[in-house]
Amino acid sequence: MKKALPYIIFILLLFWHVVLFAQDRFPRPEFETGHVYPTNQMPVPRAQIFEYIDVAVLIGALIITTWLALKKRSRRGLIWMSVFSLAYFGFYRQGCICAVGSVQNVSLALFNTGYSIPLTALLFFIIPLLFALAYGRVFCAGVCPLGAIQELTGFRPVKLPKVVEIILAFVPFIYLGIAVLFASTNSQFLICRYDPFVGIFRLDAPYTMIIFGALLLLAGIFVNRPYCRFLCPYGVLLNIFSRFAGKHLTITPAECTNCRLCEEACPYDAILPSDLEQKREEPEQSRKRFKLYFLLVPVFAVAGAFLIYNIAPSLAVANNTVRLAREIRTEKKTGIESVTKDVAAFKESGKTESALFEEEVMIIGRFRHSAPWAGAFLGISFGIGMISLSIRSKRSEYKPHQGKCYSCGRCFRYCPVKVKV
């Protein structure tokens, strides 16, 4: 029963939340009785102190999760942390502020001098990365509400074919590149807009997103943590930082006996097998390949930069102004009057079409300017990925892949080695 308790709480949270389903609106009735409608009330802004409390909670949760994952080695404790984070950062804070989305605040601040990044957004961006640098992806283990909701529902793990796993693993890099491009051009916060779970946290999102989130959770029962593995852009950064972690979760509490029991334990394919009794590749061949990929990294970077530069004007449609301008142009071209709210609002505004088109051209220019950087990042990431697959490894034990491991502790119970505390 104890094991099931966190899940019951999680479900109760969902249940409690359903009653907050937002009211849809349509024109008010016309009263002839002289009834006066009450004036609309605006919600009072959240007090500053609560933002600092959020940061404190984040730090506290990270410390506890680190202790549970690295020291206590308690899978159950991590599940409890997931429930807490889901309750606090998910349902109470309704998925905002979150470290995943803070990538965009940072991008916007870096490329737009007019934007002043909130301190909390900056801290939410930096702190989990610092923890990753020190202790691995403990943020994913029990602090991230998006990870938590998937961790709690992922109990029938099925391994994906390796080819699918590898190709899909590149998607977060693309997503990160595009999201940073969109944010830096002040176009939109893509990550927040297409956050699949925020609609569940708030029960107030386009129903397509609620359905997407529900389907992702459903798929996550079998293909565990699908968002973390194949979409999460912040996970890319955590992956990079975690590779340099000074201390990381281990599968075994003591010395690995190479019993191989944990070999298939990780649903995320994040366990690196030991190299004992393995054939060694010719050092010369390995070196040659390494050199080749190393020299190709700039080529990949240039190719990526060219690709995204070339596609930038098409990507610019993510910007509302660009989309509006294209709509207006289509309207003129086809002679069919557009009835969208955006076009109607534009016409009401009195702004000129020429000013709109000028702005469109300017925004596309900004996309063109920023796109090569995003492309170069993707090219370099690909190159480094290839290099990492070419480096000779020497391992005498089974250990987690520091970049891919979510420190979820699923592998703990597979290890027969026990230590007396």
Added chain:
Amino acid sequence: MKINITEKDISILKVISQISGGFALIIAMTMIFSLIQLKTVKPLDNPALLSIKEQYDKDPSNGKLAEQVRAMDLMARKAYFSSRWQVVTGSYLLVAGVIIFILCQRLISDNEKLTPVVTDLKPDVLILRSKYRRYLISGVSFIFVAALVSSFFLRVELPDTSGGSSRASKSIETGNDKATKADKINWPSFRGQDSRGIAGGSGYPTEWDAVAGKNIGWKIEIPGKGKSSPVIWEDKIFITGAQESTCNLYCIDKKSGKILWTGSVSGIPGEPTVLPKTDSDAGLAVSTAATNGNVVCAVFANGNLACFNMDGKQLWAKNIGVPESSYGYSSSLMIYNDILLIQFDSNTKISLIGLELATGNQKWETIRHGHAVWSSPVLAYFSGKSELVINGNPYVSAFEPSTGIALWEMECMSGDVAPSVAVNSSMAYAVTDYAKLVAIKPGTSVSVAWEDNTFTPDVSSPVANDEFLFVSTGNGDVACYNAMKGDTLWTHYFQDPFYASPIIADGMVYFLDRSGKMHIVKAESKFTLVAESQLGEATDCSPAFSDKKIYIRTKKNLYCIAKN
């Protein structure tokens, strides 16, 4: 603590889990349907309700209809709320289904024995890595190629950043048949680049007061009188003036207002001994000069024409014949490539003349039909080609600017035609008082797109971009039309009449009335007055815009308006 569950219990749990899962799925589908209905169906847009409302609007005293409207309105709202109730109830049921499903699955999985899988053979890392590299290369190559190919396919939808779609604020680069942005420094002819009345750049002053000296850069007295407007190239301003039969071209330093040199355009062979009939206030200097940065040319009402280099050296001069007309000659010059274009309007002949800019020799002359007018040529850019459009009587006509070949004409004007045409990327707009305002779709099958006779200027030329057409009349009215459809978007009465032509600059339209007051209005579909600034002197000349400054000629003076 662990709940011990038997094999039989697990079988039961599996069945419960399947039922609850299926139930949740059905509920989810129903909810999706209801949500779509809620999002797409607007209860008050019910056709039956709208129809009965319409009937009621026609017969508001009909109490029975009123009752029916109320009943149907209530019914529509009830239907909407019952859909909402279904969604809310569905949410509870869905959550209940999901709870049972997750709990069952959890209990099942918790009671499953841990069965670590150990394969017989340890996976060969070398082979695996080689496979992974192949997968990665194949996957990324596929994404790269797909993205690259789609980027080329999507390219067709890109806006024409060289000026195609936003040609409203663009003008034609002389001689290249290519749309370019209106120049922010040079103002080479009457009403600026291509005579279209559109200024490049931004940050022009909106508020000034010449009497109080607010935002006045400098002010100088022009030695000769005239009604010509200034033209500008880089740091030099050129303006014409005349005293009786003495005609001069003045070059003024843009920064200080100091006259740098004066070029005489008098004493030219063929010059008439008797002055032609002109407006007494204006004299001979009504036509605005033209420059291309290498030369500057000026023409006067006695037919004297001269070209100077930028340092004031006369390159050539000639008399093109006295253009006799009731108010005096007033058409301004235009330079197109290496040709000086002269709209020659006289009682005896009306034509378009092309002179070699370097020598003054005539390259061609195209005789126009109709009567003499006082408008000036405007360079337009239609369907990828440059066209010189002239507002005439009765024909509005277009010519190929390098050869003078007539392209099209439209018979639509009458009376004394003084305003020049306005053009945008697809239409020309001709107007004159006591006639009408006509929007012309150019081309071989030239046609009238729309016309109106409410606001018809007698002197001031209209100005247009792709969206709006602005006119200012001799009665003090200003109007904004939808350039494509001809709807009157707004009008405003400013009391003082307008002779100077309005200029579009930095999203605003500058209307200068005869009293010297500039009315600055947003170039938008709604009337928004930005500012009104007084010069304190009467003027009929069109302003020139350059580098965040405005230059206005009054009866005696030339003002530089610049933000202090």
